[in-house]
Amino acid sequence: MTTSENVEDPRRAEARRLRIDPGLSRSQLMQRFGVGNGTLSEWLSGINPPEWTRRPNAKDDLKERAIELRLEGATVPAIALEVGVSKSTAYQWTKHLPLDQTPEQAAERERRRVARMDEVRWEPHRKERDAARAATGERLEAWVGDLTDRELILTGAVAYWCEGAKEKPWGKTSKGLQYINSDPGLILLFLRYVELLGVERGKLTYRLSIHETADIPAATRWWADVVGVPVEDFRRATLKKHNPSTVRLNVGDSYRGCLMVYVPKSSRLYWEVEAVMGGIVAGASRRRLG
Template sequence: MTTSYEASARMADMRAEARRLRVDPGLSRSQLIKLFGVSNGTLTDWLRGIEPPQWTRRPNAKDDLRREAADLREKGWSINDIATRMGVAKSTAFNWVGHVPLDPDSERAREKRELAKQRIAARWDGFREERDRQQMAIWEMAARDAGRLSDRDVLLLGAISYWCEGAKSKPWARADRFAFINSDPGLLALIMRFLQLSGYDPGELAYRVSIHETADAEAAADWWAETLSIPRARFQRPTIKKHVPETPRQNVGDDYHGCLTVTAPKSRELYWRMEGVVKAVIREASSAYRDRLEGR
């Protein structure tokens, strides 16, 4: 009984022999098919990359067109493009140049990829413009709904924001203090206003930049100080994150400023007050949710 391994080895031997006979003595395709008992498709796969013998070509074949087609193929033209240029069927173009591999780095191939990108961009430009217009309209509507924030609103939003993003105490590791880290300058501005309303001056707080080692930590600290109008002298030594080349990071370039940690001293009571606010908000929202479900 023939195993799959033996069958594969036999096919490989037959392929090698067919390629040899195609070159010397130069058997035709029909001769090889009859000799090995394989299909036309299998033989085509076996002989890929081997020029047909000269004697198998028709004496009245369009040799000039063949040569031009081969030149175009070597320049990176596709079978379809060659067929259109030569005014022949795609199958004819394939017979002429199918044995010539297409170079993906050729000038023609690069031009086609660039044209494809341009067509795709043109197709989606209108969609993107309409999407951006709708987004801007919704932003404007949301801004009108939000209106001006009162101090009470800021205190509530600040407490909720901290509970989503700030460092929290755990039953197994008590740390009842205020330490908030984020990379969004808008959210950090909200937190700074929250701390102001809680009785803290920006000059009392401590700041620390956390950034990858490939970036400029000092420049990032300067940027945060200017953006949030906070004293540069209150910045502590930055936390440098080790760069991992295998990780595909998108937060790079001039717009990358790392994260900023804001720490409030003697903030145990502030932490407890935030904790109480969050519990009260959750309790109220949960109660309203259940009432709505029950139709009250």
């Protein structure tokens, strides 16, 4: 039966009226007029079902959750597992919501998927590694124990020789001890070292060396707390110029630059550091030869 015949069929108007008032169901109308589902659908086009035929769907909440997960970027298998339905049901509920609108979105979703897989795969290994590292730390920290003044002078001299300012072969003029580092532990080691050399902490001066885009006041306060001096004791910071072409990883709140510590009138102390380092190198050589 064609569409034009349906329109001309007087039963069409009667079916539409009965659908509205008294609100017969589709099965009642099909039985009453002896037509199939397709013909009745054409007759009732544009008419909403009666309210009494709208039965609550026990899966409505699950469907809403499935749609939420899809909008968050979940795949059909993941949705099915989460809400407890078959993959085909999850697909029917969410097929109107494609995961990726652009190739870039598809690449980003794949990156996240691979990252999640790596996390699951390597998490047990990471836990085992972290536990082994913690055990190693505890064992060796206990082995080091308390250092004597001699040991502190030896380690302090090595720390300075690695990171402190040194004379150049072409200019044998010592400017004294100038130490710079970003590690607060090494800074505190150097401070303890110069104390053993007879220098009072109150005579030291401090300067921050930091990137110009950093939070300089916050970094200054942080370092002042580390060394235990007022912020006002710090000299004006030395700023590093910003280079847009450089990809910097030392950014954010954890970046606090380096602290430079100056020991005034310490030319002769530099000689002592130099001599101690010479003794350490010579002693290590004798130990190896012996």
